[in-house]
Amino acid sequence: MSPLLPSFPPAVLALADGTLFPGFSIGAAGHTSGEVVFNTALTGYQEIITDPSYSRQIVTLTYPHIGNVGVNTQDAESDQIHAAGLVVKDLSRRVSNFRSESSLDNYLTNAGVLGIAGIDTRKLTRILRDKGAQSGAIVAGKIGDDVQALGKQALELAKAFPGMAGLDLAKVVTTKTAYPWREAEWELHGADGKPAYKTVDQSKPLKKVVAYDFGVKRNILRMLAERGCELTVVPAQTSAAEVLAMNPDGVFLSNGPGDPGPCDYAIAAAKEIIEKGVPTFGICLGHQIMGLAAGAKTLKMKFGHHGANHPVKDLDTGRVAITSQNHGFAVDANTLPSNVRVTHVSLFDGSLQGLAWTDKPALCFQGHPEASPGPHDIAYLFDRFVALMNATKKEGK
Numbered sequence: 001m002s003p004l005l006p007s008f009p010p011a012v013l014a015l016a017d018g019t020l021f022p023g024f025s026i027g028a029a030g031h032t033s034g035e036v037v038f039n040t041a042l043t044g045y046q047e048i049i050t051d052p053s054y055s056r057q058i059v060t061l062t063y064p065h066i067g068n069v070g071v072n073t074q075d076a077e078s079d080q081i082h083a084a085g086l087v088v089k090d091l092s093r094r095v096s097n098f099r100s101e102s103s104l105d106n107y108l109t110n111a112g113v114l115g116i117a118g119i120d121t122r123k124l125t126r127i128l129r130d131k132g133a134q135s136g137a138i139v140a141g142k143i144g145d146d147v148q149a150l151g152k153q154a155l156e157l158a159k160a161f162p163g164m165a166g167l168d169l170a171k172v173v174t175t176k177t178a179y180p181w182r183e184a185e186w187e188l189h190g191a192d193g194k195p196a197y198k199t200v201d202q203s204k205p206l207k208k209v210v211a212y213d214f215g216v217k218r219n220i221l222r223m224l225a226e227r228g229c230e231l232t233v234v235p236a237q238t239s240a241a242e243v244l245a246m247n248p249d250g251v252f253l254s255n256g257p258g259d260p261g262p263c264d265y266a267i268a269a270a271k272e273i274i275e276k277g278v279p280t281f282g283i284c285l286g287h288q289i290m291g292l293a294a295g296a297k298t299l300k301m302k303f304g305h306h307g308a309n310h311p312v313k314d315l316d317t318g319r320v321a322i323t324s325q326n327h328g329f330a331v332d333a334n335t336l337p338s339n340v341r342v343t344h345v346s347l348f349d350g351s352l353q354g355l356a357w358t359d360k361p362a363l364c365f366q367g368h369p370e371a372s373p374g375p376h377d378i379a380y381l382f383d384r385f386v387a388l389m390n391a392t393k394k395e396g397k
């Protein structure tokens with residue numbers, strides 16, 4: 001075991017295929033299970049584990065040195081850690097960053113979330129890449145605990161986790177009540193190095209946007225607000241009638257965890273809103289829900305896309321964008337109706353990345369244009385949504 005963490009209690013990660021990875025417990029003690037996925041981003045561990053789309057997933061970070069910049073209040077993408085567990089190679093023993101408020105280890109512990117360090121994440125990633133994402137579990141014990149017994153328990157839990165297919169988690173992680181959002185992007189400046197948040201610029205023509213929260217990341221809301229959107233964030237199960245009664249200029253469907261297939265309430269709402277001709281934009285789970293609303297099917301990918309370096313081609317401009325990705329399901333390109341066209345494809349595996357409706361003001365993207373973490377190459381999709389709203393005559397105006 002890694003000599004770097006001699007004073008940490010033992011923990012074992014088990015995969016459902018029977019592979020055991022003994023390591024050291026970081027964060028909370030106890031046990032957790034979920035789908036084990038790997039993320040190849042080099043930065044942004046705090047944004048990753050607080051992304052609600054990771055609910056019920058144990059995230060392996062392939063970058064080997066994690067925790068060195070600590071954690072802070074501003075970089076959380078939601079109000080809690082959503083990943084079911086965290087797997088790293090080396091946990092940085094020192095935290096050094098002017099924005100750091102706490103260590104990753106403490107952050108996990110305070111949130112009651114388990115992590116495991118000292119794992120050969122390259123070996124683990126090769127298994128997940130070759131066999132596909134699979135169920136797994138972490139059991140974290142106390143110093144002196146029998147590692148074999150921990151492993152046995154972890155394997156039982158791993159085998160008992162049913163997998164992500166069929167799981168509707170959007171309605172689990174969504175906000176309970178609607179709320180307004182006015183915070184725009186932030187900048188780092190000032191002697192204290194604290195971020196300064198901008199609010200919606202009232203001098204620009206404002207757009208009223210209703211945002212469905214299926215597990216929304218804050219930076220999406222900020223990037224929409226930055227572009228003059230006054231947002232009302234609504235629970236996942238809000239009906240189309242309620243949304244349309246707000247007379248929005250546009251509707252946004254957020255990212256979120258789980259399988260899009262069982263989200264029948266959201267698929268029905270998206271269908272009605274798109275058919276009404278209200279400009280609609282979806283990201284990740286929102287994109288999948290829009291695809292299902294159009295009559296297409298979704299499929300489970302072998303190991304999905306989780307990272308911040310995924311090349312995606314814009315078929316309209318021919319330009320390649322390096323994008324952030326986090327999804328395990330995808331819209332099946334072979335099932336698209338004739339009024340929906342493919343706008344973006346992944347240059348890693350050719351899978352479908354973006355859609356636009358030919359007869360309605362609607363578009364959606366499988367990856368994460370808000371990045372956080374990741375490059376901003378594809379942030380122009382937010383501008384396209386605003387342009388769609390500008391080009392669409394609102395009923396009654």
Ligand SMILES: NC(=O)CC[C@H](N)C(=O)O
Nearest residue numbers: 255256284285327328329
């Ligand atoms: N980031 C997301 O919205 C993920 C969507 C969906 N849960 C998937 O895994 O494909």
